[in-house]
Amino acid sequence: MATIEPKSESAADEPTTGRTVLPGAPPFTVDDLLEFPDDGNRYELFNGSLLVSPSPAPPHQRALYRLQRILDDASPPELEPLSTVNVRLTDKDFVIPDLVVVPEEASETVGLMFSPADLLLAVEVGSPSTIMVDEGTKAILYAKAGVPSYWRIELANEPTLYVHELNGDTYDPPVAYKAGDVAHLTTPFAVGFDPAELVRGRR
Known part of the structure; x- marks a missing residue:
């Protein structure tokens, strides 16, 4: 994984092999993120502090894909589930939820980033590296x-x-649905599923 460092005035002539040098210095803003290099990293901001997440593992991707299909099948035509979109919460808070549900009209007209007013649902699929952020900060x-x-x-x-x-x-306080319990939910629309469906094999 690359080392992420803010760019300083003295860094202009330094070799950058093996690391990503970012423009600016913390606390960062969402506008600063727009100047970051397209280096394959996933950057999020929390009150100007930078969080760089590793690429998700296959179980995470499987659960996310299956959940998106479940929601897509159940959603009314005017709503749409989308994965890994940009959301600008404030000038210093920027997140990339694993999944959101938004009005289809908003998804057709949005530019680079959604606003929180567009989101009817935000979903995060936890991993060992993100559980504290997902449970608390987000x-x-x-x-x-x-x-x-x-x-x-x-x-x-x-x-x-x-x-x-x-x-x-x-x-x-959250309501928990464990594997074997069917979650019957009404927000943002009626849908029911067993969390175990998210990790089962295809056959």
């Missing part, structure tokens, strides 16, 4: 931004779906 940010529903899926031990519903500017 839940706080999504709630403050007014995202009505936030789902967190943990795959370790047994797949579990945690459903957070907005109450004011915070989420109520």
Whole structure:
């Protein structure tokens, strides 16, 4: 994995082999991100602090794909589930949710980034490297931004779906659905599934 370093004035003549040198210095803004090199890294911002996530493992990708298909089959025609989109929460908070549900009209007219007002649901599929951010920081940010529903899926031990519903500017304690329990949900639309479906083999 590349080493990520802010670019300093003295770094102009330094060799950059084996590392990515970023323009600017923390705290970063979303506008700063637009100047970052396209180096294959996934950058997110939390109050100006940079988070670089590794590429997800196959179980994560499998669960995400299966969930998107479940939601796509259940969604009304005016809504659309999309994976790994850019969301600008504030000038210093930028996230790339694993999955969102947005109005189809918004997905057709949005530019580079969605606003939190477009999101009816945000979903994060947890991994050992992201669980603390998904459970804490992102839940706080999504709630403050007014995202009505936030789902967190943990795959370790047994797949579990945690459903957070907005109450004011915070989420109520999550309702957990473990493998073997069918989650019957109504927000952002009616859908039901067993979290175990997200990790089963294709046959």
